[in-house]
Amino acid sequence: xxxxxxxxxxxxxxxxxxxxxxxxxxxxxxxxxxxxxxxxxxxxxxxxxxxxxxxxxxxxxxxxxxxxxxxxxxxxxxxxxxxxxxxxxxxxxxxxxxxxxxxxxxxxxxxxxxxxxxxxxxxxxxxxxxxxxxxxxxxxxxxxxxxxxxxxxxxxxxxxxxxxxxxxxxxxxxxxxxxxxxxxxxxxxxxxxxxxxxxxxxxxxxxxxxxxxxxxxxxxxxxxxxxxxxxxxxxxxxxxxxxxxxxxxxxxxxxxxxxxxxxxxx
Amino acid sequence: xxxxxxxxxxxxxxxxxxxxxxxxxxxxxxxxxxxxxxxxxxxxxxxxxxxxxxxxxxxxxxxxxxxxxxxxxxxxxxxxxxxxxxxxxxxxxxxxxxxxxxxxxxxxxxxxxxxxxxxxxxxxxxxxxxxxxxxxxxxxxxxxxxxxxxxxxxxxxxxxxxxxxxxxxxxxxxxxxxxxxxxxxxxxxxxxxxxxxxxxxxxxxxxxxxxxxxxxxxxxxxxxxxxxxxxxxxxxxxxxxxxxxxxxxxxxxxxxxxxxxxxxxxxxxxxxxxxxxxxxxxxxxxxxxxxxxxxxxxxxxxxxxxxxxxxxxxxxxx
Numbered sequence: 303x304x305x306x307x308x309x310x311x312x313x314x315x316x317x318x319x320x321x322x323x324x325x326x327x328x329x330x331x332x333x334x335x336x337x338x339x340x341x342x343x344x345x346x347x348x349x350x351x352x353x354x355x356x357x358x359x360x361x362x363x364x365x366x367x368x369x370x371x372x373x374x375x376x377x378x379x380x381x382x383x384x385x386x387x388x389x390x391x392x393x394x395x396x397x398x399x400x401x402x403x404x405x406x407x408x409x410x411x412x413x414x415x416x417x418x419x420x421x422x423x424x425x426x427x428x429x430x431x432x433x434x435x436x437x438x439x440x441x442x443x444x445x446x447x448x449x450x451x452x453x454x455x456x457x458x459x460x461x462x463x464x465x466x467x468x469x470x471x472x473x474x475x476x477x478x479x480x481x482x483x484x485x486x487x488x489x490x491x492x493x494x495x496x497x498x499x500x501x502x503x504x505x506x507x508x509x510x511x512x513x514x515x516x517x518x519x520x521x522x523x524x525x526x527x528x529x530x531x532x533x534x535x536x537x538x539x540x541x542x543x544x545x546x547x548x549x550x551x552x553x554x555x556x557x558x559x560x561x562x563x564x565x566x567x568x
Numbered sequence: 569x570x571x572x573x574x575x576x577x578x579x580x581x582x583x584x585x586x587x588x589x590x591x592x593x594x595x596x597x598x599x600x601x602x603x604x605x606x607x608x609x610x611x612x613x614x615x616x617x618x619x620x621x622x623x624x625x626x627x628x629x630x631x632x633x634x635x636x637x638x639x640x641x642x643x644x645x646x647x648x649x650x651x652x653x654x655x656x657x658x659x660x661x662x663x664x665x666x667x668x669x670x671x672x673x674x675x676x677x678x679x680x681x682x683x684x685x686x687x688x689x690x691x692x693x694x695x696x697x698x699x700x701x702x703x704x705x706x707x708x709x710x711x712x713x714x715x716x717x718x719x720x721x722x723x724x725x726x727x728x729x730x731x732x733x734x735x736x737x738x739x740x741x742x743x744x745x746x747x748x749x750x751x752x753x754x755x756x757x758x759x760x761x762x763x764x765x766x767x768x769x770x771x772x773x774x775x776x777x778x779x780x781x782x783x784x785x786x787x788x789x790x791x792x793x794x795x796x797x798x799x800x801x802x803x804x805x806x807x808x809x810x811x812x813x814x815x816x817x818x819x820x821x822x823x824x825x826x827x828x829x830x831x832x833x834x835x836x837x838x839x840x841x842x843x844x845x846x847x848x849x850x851x852x853x854x855x856x857x858x859x860x861x862x863x864x865x866x867x868x869x870x871x872x873x874x875x876x877x878x879x880x881x882x883x884x885x886x
């Protein structure tokens with residue numbers, strides 16, 4: 303089925319192929335699912351009960367958002383696949399999440415920094431999608447942007463606490479920055495599908511999101527008494543299906559039941 | 569004329585309030601043994617919520633559908649929330665969460681033995697919800713009327729969520745039982761493993777339960793262990809039949825005269841072995857909690873250090 307609420311998208315979408323919207327919506331779905339999965343690995347093992355709850359909460363929000371995207375992607379594709387088919391029966395090379403979100407939890411500092419980098423992009427993207435001509439994406443953004451603003455507040459506060467906490471917390475955060483900063487750039491680097499949607503006016507040019515993202519990062523790092531990281535060699539590939547080794551293991555766990563018992567209802 | 573206060577000892581006045589079903593509140597006088605019993609019971613309950621996150625948490629990353637994953641994660645998160653209310657309720661009796669956790673980690677405080685059994689298949693998520701939460705509800709519903717106010721109020725919230733958990737557990741079992749043969753076999757296999765351990769959740773036989781009498785007198789407890797165990801069997805046997813599953817106890821039989829099910833004897837050796845730390849998962853459950861606490865120490869220290877720095881800066885600014 304074609305997206306019918308915007309004639310420009312429909313016009314650019316040949317009837318036989320799903321067009322650029324399908325891979326993009328799938329990318330959003332994969333991204334939220336993989337990060338939710340990672341956060342859910344903390345469940346029962348958090349540093350303090352309140353933060354265990356907070357991480358489960360964020361995971362639940364992202365999982366809910368992922369489901370909305372998968373359902374929409376399935377509808378766009380129009381081949382009878384369900385949200386579960388898309389999540390459970392695609393291989394790692396078919397997954398479209400950016401490399402950042404599949405990175406392991408490591409310690410709490412890594413989890414926080416991964417979340418901060420993602421939230422800062424996610425929140426600003428959703429804000430821009432509120433006025434998206436594709437009404438379905440706009441509706442999902444409307445539902446998710448408030449949650450994303452809480453996520454960003456939470457991860458920003460923790461970056462500040464860890465940076466301006468103890469020597470150990472600062473050192474751990476610096477290590478997380480050294481490991482994860484290089485995955486940030488992929489978030490705002492458009493893939494061919496994203497470029498096509500930007501040209502159609504469905505997606506904002508990511509350059510327009512950068513000033514607000516950078517201003518927020520500068521504020522948080524100043525509060526955390528941390529120097530802003532300099533330029534790094536960015537790692538990219540997840541959004542086009544080239545992942546780190548971590549994703550395969552994550553998917554083998556995520557997809558275990560569906561792969562072991564094909565075609566059953568749970 | 570003498571007032572009641574002059575005639576009755578504080579102990580007698582306290583018991584008179586209990587007998588009149590007046591709630592005891594944190595600032596009221598209470599016998600030291602009542603306070604200690606409650607701290608023991610509420611903290612044990614809080615620890616059970618905390619440790620109880622682990623066996624179900626074990627399946628969050630492998631849940632078979634996005635919907636199931638979401639429901640399971642929300643359920644385990646509810647348990648963390650119950651832990652929080654209960655630690656807070658216990659703190660009103662003059663202990664601290666740090667002290668209670670230290671007692672858990674040292675092995676001094678107990679948690680429900682049921683969580684020392686492993687979760688081996690997806691059907692275990694059904695059994696934990698259906699049977700374990702079902703047993704917990706029977707234990708906990710009377711606690712909504714327990715004599716200590718903060719505990720009773722915490723339990724009202726806990727019970728509402730638990731009954732939702734139990735329904736979703738039953739629904740997992742029902743889906744499996746109406747599914748493919750291997751799904752039904754998975755459900756039966758899980759029931760075989762969980763049935764007896766859930767009967768053990770009601771505690772030792774009344775004759776072997778030293779705290780029951782005093783707890784009943786203080787109205788902390790309102791039913792005995794054996795009464796609750798019988799209620800559970802009477803409730804669950806028909807549900808298992810409805811699902812088309814067989815309870816793994818050949819002695820289960822309806823007793824017309826008693827209007828209740830007869831059932832076999834719990835393996836009390838196994839019960840005491842698990843209570844004493846020799847269940848399959850005792851060591852790893854406790855170790856998981858100790859590790860989370862120890863590995864989280866630097867995070868808690870950082871949060872405190874930052875809060876202190878911020879307070880100092882704000883004091884200077886003011």
